[in-house]
Amino acid sequence: MDSQKTIQLEGRRDDPLRYGIHGVKSDIIEPHPLESAYHSSKARQEEIKRKILTNTYGAAFPMKQQLDRQILSKFKRPPGAIPSSYLGLEATTGTLDDIGFEDYLNDPRDSETFRPIDMHHGMEVRLGLSKGPAHPTFM
Numbered sequence: 760m761d762s763q764k765t766i767q768l769e770g771r772r773d774d775p776l777r778y779g780i781h782g783v784k785s786d787i788i789e790p791h792p793l794e795s796a797y798h799s800s801k802a803r804q805e806e807i808k809r810k811i812l813t814n815t816y817g818a819a820f821p822m823k824q825q826l827d828r829q830i831l832s833k834f835k836r837p838p839g840a841i842p843s844s845y846l847g848l849e850a851t852t853g854t855l856d857d858i859g860f861e862d863y864l865n866d867p868r869d870s871e872t873f874r875p876i877d878m879h880h881g882m883e884v885r886l887g888l889s890k891g892p893a894h895p896t897f898m
Contacts, residue, residue: 827851838881
């Protein structure tokens with residue numbers, strides 16, 4: 760499981776003002792053939808690593824690692840000033856030292872239209888008491 764630094768949107772997915780116009784083509788094919796090759800090679804490398812760990816340490820070790828990844832990927836801070844960083848997941852998967860473009864480009868907090876998150880509304884969305892995204896992305 761790869762630690763991706765994306766914001767999970769909650770609420771209705773068919774709202775074109777919040778999520779854009781839905782296209783069928785994006786459900787059928789991936790945006791670029793190189794992306795599918797990247798994902799398949801990454802999955803193949805993880806499977807090879809899992810087999811090596813199974814042969815070296817036994818079948819329980821990769822299962823314990825998978826359980827740790829599942830637990831650490833579900834950890835989220837309450838909506839507010841400090842976003843969830845998934846530091847434990849990055850340390851477990853070994854991606855802590857990787858620097859991707861999302862680490863230094865396109866940070867939403869650097870935008871001129873950034874609005875602070877309403878913590879109360881965000882928790883209501885997470886608990887299912889309110890509908891819509893936890894944070895408005897437009898002004």
